[in-house]
Each structure stands twice: as C-alpha cells, then as structure tokens.
Amino acid sequence: MIPAQFDYEAPATLDEAINLLAQDPDGTKVLAGGHSLIPAMKLRLQSPQMLIDLGTVPGLRGVRADGNQLVIGALTVHADVASSDLVRKHVPGLAEAASLIGDVQVRNRGTIGGSVAHADPAADLPVILTALDAAFVVQSSSGNRTIAVDEFFTDFYTTAISANEILTEIRVPLPGARCGTAYAKLPHPASGYVVVSAGVLVTRQASGSCTAARVAIGGLGSGPCRAIATEIELQGKPLTPQIIAAAAAKAAEETDPVEDSYASVEYKLHVATVYARMAIEAALERARN
Numbered sequence: 001m002i003p004a005q006f007d008y009e010a011p012a013t014l015d016e017a018i019n020l021l022a023q024d025p026d027g028t029k030v031l032a033g034g035h036s037l038i039p040a041m042k043l044r045l046q047s048p049q050m051l052i053d054l055g056t057v058p059g060l061r062g063v064r065a066d067g068n069q070l071v072i073g074a075l076t077v078h079a080d081v082a083s084s085d086l087v088r089k090h091v092p093g094l095a096e097a098a099s100l101i102g103d104v105q106v107r108n109r110g111t112i113g114g115s116v117a118h119a120d121p122a123a124d125l126p127v128i129l130t131a132l133d134a135a136f137v138v139q140s141s142s143g144n145r146t147i148a149v150d151e152f153f154t155d156f157y158t159t160a161i162s163a164n165e166i167l168t169e170i171r172v173p174l175p176g177a178r179c180g181t182a183y184a185k186l187p188h189p190a191s192g193y194v195v196v197s198a199g200v201l202v203t204r205q206a207s208g209s210c211t212a213a214r215v216a217i218g219g220l221g222s223g224p225c226r227a228i229a230t231e232i233e234l235q236g237k238p239l240t241p242q243i244i245a246a247a248a249a250k251a252a253e254e255t256d257p258v259e260d261s262y263a264s265v266e267y268k269l270h271v272a273t274v275y276a277r278m279a280i281e282a283a284l285e286r287a288r289n
C-alpha cells in the first residue's frame with residue numbers, strides 16, 4: 001500500500017519545527033528515522049496531514065557528558081549510541097541494547113528519540129532506559145519540560161509526550177563507582193524484536209553487598225515494567241548466586257503477559273526470570289571491574 005497524501009516540511013531550526021507543529025498538533029507527525037512511522041503510514045495505520053522532518057534540524061544528534069549526566073540527542077541513531085565511547089564506558093548496558101536492535105540498516109537510520117516516542121512494547125531501548133532511570137526533555141512553544149522514565153511510557157505505543165511537543169534529548173544519570181549495567185534479550189527469531197528482555201543497573205559495596213538495583217523487564221506488557229520485587233530482594237544482600245537466583249525468580253511478578261503465536265504466557269514468565277538473572281550477573285561483573 002502507499003500512504004495517504006500528506007504535506008512535508010523540512011525546517012532549518014528547532015524553533016521552526018516547533019512552530020510548524022503548533023499549527024496543527026493532532027494532524028502532524030514529526031519524522032525521525034522513519035523506520036516505524038513510514039511503515040505505519042504505508043499500512044494507513046497513521047495518516048498525518050503533515051510530516052515535519054527533523055533530519056534537517058541541527059543540534060539534535062550526538063552524545064555528550066553534562067555534569068553527572070549523559071545527554072543523548074533525540075536524533076542520534078542506534079549505531080551511534082552503540083559505538084559511542086561515552087556510552088560504552090559509562091553505561092555499557094545501553095550500548096549493548098542499541099547494538100541488538102534490528103539489523104545494520106535499522107541501526108543506521110532508526111533513532112533513540114523515535115524508538116522511545118514510538119513506544120513499541122517489543123522495543124529494546126525503553127527497557128534499558130527504565131533500568132538506567134533516564135529522563136526525557138521535550139520542547140514546545142511554551143518551553144521545556146523533563147519527564148522521568150517511570151512516568152514516560154504510559155500505554156501500548158503511548159508516551160507522556162504531548163502532540164505539540166518534540167523530544168529533544170534523553171538524559172541518563174552517570175552511574176558512579178561500583179555500578180554495573182547490562183541488557184539481555186531473547187529476540188523473536190523472525191522479527192528480531194523483543195520476546196522478553198531485561199535491563200539492569202546494580203550498585204555494590206566493596207564488601208560485595210548490593211546497595212541499590214533497578215531492574216526492568218520488556219516484552220511482558222504495554223511497555224517496560226520495573227521488577228520491584230527483584231530490586232527489593234537484591235538490596236542490602238550479599239550478591240551470592242543463590243540470592244541473585246532468588247531475586248531473578250521474582251522478575252515477572254509485576255507483569256501480565258498475554259499469549260501470542262510465538263510464546264505461551266508460561267514460557268514468557270519463565271524466560272523473564274532467566275534473562276533477569278543473566279542481566280544481573282553481567283551487570284554485577286561490570287560493577288566489580
């Protein structure tokens with residue numbers, strides 16, 4: 001199928017893009033890599049009257065450190081997140097997640113902003129960004145606001161971004177000493193999207209006990225789900241294989257998956273505990289080094 005007819009604008013500045021969007025927020029879509037929006041338009045699941053191409057807007061791409069945060073421009077493509085020295089050094093779990101998205105073409109066109117704004121329940125980046133306690137900066141004609149990750153993903157394909165707002169950057173707190181991050185994914189064998197995945201940020205004391213943990217599970221609901229029971233089980237405990245296994249066994253407690261043509265509910269729940277354990281162990285190993 002071909003998309004319904006639409007107008008196309010390629011603004012030269014972010015202000016111009018915001019002003020164009022303000023004219024008809026509900027009839028307009030911003031275009032990033034186009035790897036989710038264009039297929040949806042071809043299937044006529046989306047029929048915006050106007051597309052605003054962010055590809056011509058300067059300043060939205062790249063990774064930089066700002067104080068104790070990593071700032072990733074919304075238009076940064078997955079390949080650049082995966083290969084960024086800053087990301088690999090400070091949050092290797094994020095580089096890992098970006099490197100597991102789709103194939104080379106998808107990683108060279110798809111953007112971090114497009115991925116989180118699209119909020120596919122089977123996407124990779126929402127899961128690791130939830131574990132990393134990221135925040136999302138959006139801009140409209142009324143100014144800026146920052147949305148915490150725990151308030152950002154609100155439903156299937158739905159976020160807290162308003163129709164008149166453009167996501168400009170993703171802010172990731174830089175993990176401190178003895179912190180480790182990791183991401184583990186069971187991909188669907190045909191699509192490569194997430195069947196189940198786990199993102200982890202863990203902090204350990206010199207003694208080996210866990211000071212803090214954030215664990216997020218993907219693929220089992222409308223979006224990333226915090227595994228609060230797992231986090232509680234880890235905190236303050238010595239990180240022995242037995243305690244990690246007991247904590248990971250609770251990883252799917254807050255989820256409510258549905259069966260699909262690939263996997264049963266029972267299988268998804270079991271795999272979540274396995275991938276949670278793998279990600280916790282990998283994050284812990286990095287926290288040691």
Ligand SMILES: Cc1cc2nc3c(=O)[nH]c(=O)nc-3n(C[C@H](O)[C@H](O)[C@H](O)COP(=O)(O)OP(=O)(O)OC[C@H]3O[C@@H](n4cnc5c(N)ncnc54)[C@H](O)[C@@H]3O)c2cc1C
Pocket residue numbers: 029030031032033034035036037038054074075100101102103106109110111112113114115117118120122123124125161165166167168191192193194
């Ligand atoms: C073959 C294939 C395989 C894939 N495999 C995976 C996979 O394994 N894992 C995975 O996570 N993803 C996968 N994807 C999705 C891919 O990561 C997309 O790049 C991503 O979902 C959307 O990013 P985009 O830059 O292409 O956004 P677009 O398609 O341009 O936009 C998507 C949506 O986000 C909105 N949007 C985009 N940027 C902004 C912004 N800055 N502010 C506000 N709204 C914005 C758009 O208006 C649109 O509604 C795959 C895609 C394809 C085609």
